[in-house]
Amino acid sequence: MSEIEEKIHAVGLVTEYNPFHDGHIYHIKRAKSITHADAVVAVMSGNFTQRGEPAILDKWQRAQAALENGVDLVVELPVFMAVQPAHRFADGALQLLNDLKVKDVVFGAEHPSWKFSDFVTAEKQFNETTFEKYNATYATQFNQQLVKLTGHSLVDPNDILAFSYYKANLENHYPIILHPIGRLGSQYHDQSITGTIASASAIRQAVNNHEDIRKVAPSRTVESLTGVERIPDWELLYPLLRNFLIQAPLSRLQQIYQMAEGLEYRYREAAEQELTFAGFIHHVKTKRYTYSRLLRVCLYAVMEITNGQMELAWKQPYLHVLGFTERGQEYLHQIKKKVQYPLLTKIGQDERESLIDLDYRAGKLYQMFTQVEQDVKHAPIIK
Amino acid sequence: MSEIEEKIHAVGLVTEYNPFHDGHIYHIKRAKSITHADAVVAVMSGNFTQRGEPAILDKWQRAQAALENGVDLVVELPVFMAVQPAHRFADGALQLLNDLKVKDVVFGAEHPSWKFSDFVTAEKQFNETTFEKYNATYATQFNQQLVKLTGHSLVDPNDILAFSYYKANLENHYPIILHPIGRLGSQYHDQSITGTIASASAIRQAVNNHEDIRKVAPSRTVESLTGVERIPDWELLYPLLRNFLIQAPLSRLQQIYQMAEGLEYRYREAAEQELTFAGFIHHVKTKRYTYSRLLRVCLYAVMEITNGQMELAWKQPYLHVLGFTERGQEYLHQIKKKVQYPLLTKIGQDERESLIDLDYRAGKLYQMFTQVEQDVKHAPIIK
Numbered sequence: 001m002s003e004i005e006e007k008i009h010a011v012g013l014v015t016e017y018n019p020f021h022d023g024h025i026y027h028i029k030r031a032k033s034i035t036h037a038d039a040v041v042a043v044m045s046g047n048f049t050q051r052g053e054p055a056i057l058d059k060w061q062r063a064q065a066a067l068e069n070g071v072d073l074v075v076e077l078p079v080f081m082a083v084q085p086a087h088r089f090a091d092g093a094l095q096l097l098n099d100l101k102v103k104d105v106v107f108g109a110e111h112p113s114w115k116f117s118d119f120v121t122a123e124k125q126f127n128e129t130t131f132e133k134y135n136a137t138y139a140t141q142f143n144q145q146l147v148k149l150t151g152h153s154l155v156d157p158n159d160i161l162a163f164s165y166y167k168a169n170l171e172n173h174y175p176i177i178l179h180p181i182g183r184l185g186s187q188y189h190d191q192s193i194t195g196t197i198a199s200a201s202a203i204r205q206a207v208n209n210h211e212d213i214r215k216v217a218p219s220r221t222v223e224s225l226t227g228v229e230r231i232p233d234w235e236l237l238y239p240l241l242r243n244f245l246i247q248a249p250l251s252r253l254q255q256i257y258q259m260a261e262g263l264e265y266r267y268r269e270a271a272e273q274e275l276t277f278a279g280f281i282h283h284v285k286t287k288r289y290t291y292s293r294l295l296r297v298c299l300y301a302v303m304e305i306t307n308g309q310m311e312l313a314w315k316q317p318y319l320h321v322l323g324f325t326e327r328g329q330e331y332l333h334q335i336k337k338k339v340q341y342p343l344l345t346k347i348g349q350d351e352r353e354s355l356i357d358l359d360y361r362a363g364k365l366y367q368m369f370t371q372v373e374q375d376v377k378h379a380p381i382i383k
Numbered sequence: 384m385s386e387i388e389e390k391i392h393a394v395g396l397v398t399e400y401n402p403f404h405d406g407h408i409y410h411i412k413r414a415k416s417i418t419h420a421d422a423v424v425a426v427m428s429g430n431f432t433q434r435g436e437p438a439i440l441d442k443w444q445r446a447q448a449a450l451e452n453g454v455d456l457v458v459e460l461p462v463f464m465a466v467q468p469a470h471r472f473a474d475g476a477l478q479l480l481n482d483l484k485v486k487d488v489v490f491g492a493e494h495p496s497w498k499f500s501d502f503v504t505a506e507k508q509f510n511e512t513t514f515e516k517y518n519a520t521y522a523t524q525f526n527q528q529l530v531k532l533t534g535h536s537l538v539d540p541n542d543i544l545a546f547s548y549y550k551a552n553l554e555n556h557y558p559i560i561l562h563p564i565g566r567l568g569s570q571y572h573d574q575s576i577t578g579t580i581a582s583a584s585a586i587r588q589a590v591n592n593h594e595d596i597r598k599v600a601p602s603r604t605v606e607s608l609t610g611v612e613r614i615p616d617w618e619l620l621y622p623l624l625r626n627f628l629i630q631a632p633l634s635r636l637q638q639i640y641q642m643a644e645g646l647e648y649r650y651r652e653a654a655e656q657e658l659t660f661a662g663f664i665h666h667v668k669t670k671r672y673t674y675s676r677l678l679r680v681c682l683y684a685v686m687e688i689t690n691g692q693m694e695l696a697w698k699q700p701y702l703h704v705l706g707f708t709e710r711g712q713e714y715l716h717q718i719k720k721k722v723q724y725p726l727l728t729k730i731g732q733d734e735r736e737s738l739i740d741l742d743y744r745a746g747k748l749y750q751m752f753t754q755v756e757q758d759v760k761h762a763p764i765i766k
Binding site: 239240242243244246247248249252272275302303304361364365367368371 | 622623625626627629630631632635655658685686687744747748750751754
């Protein structure tokens with residue numbers, strides 16, 4: 001490779017931007033200053049988030065805000081990678097960032113000073129049999145063992161993701177340098193806006209309450225959310241989920257990804273009895289599963305994603321470019337002959353029926369909220 | 384059988400009561416006077432009608448109006464019999480009425496003086512190969528042959544049903560005496576209320592237009608429809624249908640009852656492109672199929688009724704009693720040891736998961752409109 005081809009040094013970010021806010025701008029700036037990168041490449045969840053919820057704005061709107069505020073290239077994290085527990089989410093994101101040839105990945109963590117790689121070593125000593133308790137989530141049981149071995153408690157969501165990035169990077173022998181950084185201002189779980197940096201979750205709450213978000217989000221986000229009466233949520237999708245759970249034969253429910261260990265009976269029973277999604281999710285909740293896990297299974301069900309479809313999808317990763325700046329375009333030019341995975345810009349009938357099938361279907365579901373076509377013939381945003 | 388057991392003579396009616404109106408009262412009175420019957424037994428479509436549409440009121444509301452206005456016993460025509468083309472609808476209805484031991488069946492026809500049994504004889508001489516035109520509906524092609532042989536044109540909906548009753552009665556050797564009678568006032572297709580007898584379709588239109596229906600319907604119907612802003616229609620169910628058509632694999636669509644001859648591709652394509660049901664049904668329409676046929680396939684699809692489920696259902700008929708008067712109860716007592724099919728009054732978990740599965744699921748779908756539970760633990764109406 002010539003020196004010219006290598007001229008742009010990119011830093012990678014794993015993002016949801018749900019929605020894009022000032023904390024993200026801080027993160028982008030810090031990522032560049034720490035790594036001395038020339039370009040910022042963000043892998044971003046599409047229309048559904050890691051927690052299994054519809055995003056507050058569609059992927060194009062969120063990509064637009066990111067490109068206007070420091071990101072140079074936005075690539076979609078496909079729904080089969082995005083709507084997953086932390087370890088698979090992180091695994092998918094690093095897989096794409098590695099193929100996108102980023103040198104560094106910068107991410108927030110509640111405890112950035114921890115040596116997360118030590119936790120990966122510690123995990124190898126875990127006793128697998130103790131994960132079979134049915135009255136505690138996997139994460140809880142995992143953490144009990146980690147505390148014993150390292151003295152550290154891995155319970156904060158960004159710490160868990162940080163650990164997962166280290167694990168994916170080590171196990172796959174990627175050459176990526178990882179940089180955990182501290183988070184500014186509000187914590188992930190904060191539900192209200194207090195300072196000038198708010199959590200995405202607090203901003204979503206504020207939008208639902210028709211509160212002002214101009215102090216904490218850039219103008220593009222504010223504009224996109226102007227006039228939004230009610231942010232996309234599961235209540236609107238519930239009739240679709242409910243109908244599937246009632247009408248489809250049990251044998252079909254049992255083929256749904258992660259609809260295991262009798263969940264199909266709980267889901268069907270709850271669907272038959274509950275007229276609201278709030279009632280439904282409360283009905284299916286047990287100590288064994290987190291709400292996020294249960295929400296993700298709702299999405300797999302309403303999209304009828306089977307074990308087979310999920311397995312096939314992971315075998316065919318791709319890079320769906322949602323948008324780029326001039327710098328991002330130069331970077332794409334630099335890497336385009338080196339990437340292993342198909343680099344998709346415009347989605348035609350072929351991709352829609354093969355590679356991108358699941359994202360296309362997720363987009364059709366998301367259309368329920370916005371009536372806006374998500375994929376077919378949608379060109380990347382050029383900023 | 385003793386004389387006492389035989390004391391009540393019942394006349395059977397095949398009904399939809401969508402909604403129950405004054406024309407139905409006339410029909411009931413005429414049926415009794417022609418046959419000198421002591422009791423009126425109505426087999427009635429449940430929550431979805433023969434045309435594949437959600438009924439304007441649920442089956443319990445419609446049964447209530449019927450029981451208050453001359454009907455003594457209302458038995459549900461199961462969804463797999465009701466949502467069918469005329470010949471299967473008539474076949475199912477007569478099958479139940481025969482098991483219910485009615486002596487006579489009275490029904491309206493546009494041409495009650497025709498000898499419908501002659502048409503059944505004529506049909507046997509039809510040349511089957513001429514039914515393979517793809518640019519005309521089956522009914523049109525059928526009629527072209529009938530005109531040639533008999534000089535009569537079987538195009539009016541109640542004439543077609545009348546023919547179907549004769550055919551079912553003859554072919555199954557039922558001992559039922561059939562009585563076609565003239566229809567009063569408005570015709571089936573009339574869309575506005577003009578006299579004191581209006582068609583059900585005109586009344587539905589009037590309800591949607593918030594017009595007064597007190598002149599043409601009894602108080603129970605008027606009361607049930609008071610405050611109804613918009614009558615149940617396919618638009619509300621469209622997101623469910625659309626999601627199924629997009630998310631389910633084609634192999635699954637192909638298993639849906641009557642989703643044949645490439646309809647699965649048309650349906651999927653239309654679902655992907657159309658955001659409204661009006662747009663969808665227009666998109667799938669061809670000369671080959673009537674709107675009714677296409678609407679029925681919509682219901683089969685949204686309920687995921689497969690060929691296998693349909694076939695199984697027809698092998699297990701049952702008599703689901705929706706309500707009765709004192710006279711109706713006496714009649715039930717008279718026949719209960721003679722009926723061949725299971726006589727269901729209250730639906731428990733067993734029936735819901737076996738026999739009545741499809742009606743139960745249709746009820747859950749109909750719950751989208753009303754939020755009212757339709758079957759489980761619902762006792763018959765006693766008037």
